[in-house]
Amino acid sequence: xxxxxxxxxxxxxxxxxxxxxxxxxMTIKTKDTESLSLGMYSAFTSGVLLWLIYGIxxxxxxxxxxxxxxxxxxxxxxxxxxxxxxxxxx
Amino acid sequence: xxxxxxxxxxxxxxxxxxxxxxxxxMTIKTKDTESLSLGMYSAFTSGVLLWLIYGIxxxxxxxxxxxxxxxxxxxxxxxxxxxxxxxxxx
Numbered sequence: 482x483x484x485x486x487x488x489x490x491x492x493x494x495x496x497x498x499x500x501x502x503x504x505x506x507m508t509i510k511t512k513d514t515e516s517l518s519l520g521m522y523s524a525f526t527s528g529v530l531l532w533l534i535y536g537i538x539x540x541x542x543x544x545x546x547x548x549x550x551x552x553x554x555x556x557x558x559x560x561x562x563x564x565x566x567x568x569x570x571x
Numbered sequence: 572x573x574x575x576x577x578x579x580x581x582x583x584x585x586x587x588x589x590x591x592x593x594x595x596x597m598t599i600k601t602k603d604t605e606s607l608s609l610g611m612y613s614a615f616t617s618g619v620l621l622w623l624i625y626g627i628x629x630x631x632x633x634x635x636x637x638x639x640x641x642x643x644x645x646x647x648x649x650x651x652x653x654x655x656x657x658x659x660x661x
Contacts, residue, residue: 489628490622490625493621496617496621497614497619503608525591534583539576
């Protein structure tokens with residue numbers, strides 16, 4: 482059996498994105514971001530946005546898919562964190 | 572000023588990899604992995620390995636660079652976690 486490079490990309494996408502899912506669900510549900518780092522999530526979210534732009538540039542579907550979903554999750558966590566930082570002085 | 576797609580890829584690599592660095596340094600220093608999820612780190616490390624293989628396939632230097640470094644960091648964390656799970660019944 483031959484595995485196409487494209488399917489390796491999609492398997493990679495499913496694994497890295499799904500590994501991020503439990504944190505996102507927990508944060509959105511509980512709104513608790515005290516143990517999360519603002520710096521880390523700012524850097525990560527910016528990085529994922531740039532990977533998405535990069536994927537669009539080089540027209541790579543696996544990169545675009547993976548980073549679109551991860552960006553939504555990461556940006557949601559970051560938004561809750563920023564809200565808590567401003568309004569709850571976290 | 573025109574920014575090349577390649578430099579966007581490298582900026583993305585620096586951001587996502589460096590956002591992962593504090594966790595890696597902390598885990599390697601303290602060997603404390605109690606609040607880390609074995610499932611999450613197994614999925615993430617496998618995913619990063621597949622991204623690396625994918626990057627080699629499509630001959631994309633930014634993807635290969637980013638995922639080589641992240642793989643070393645993530646595999647180190649996972650190794651400590653597996654060691655603690657087996658020998659300390661975490």
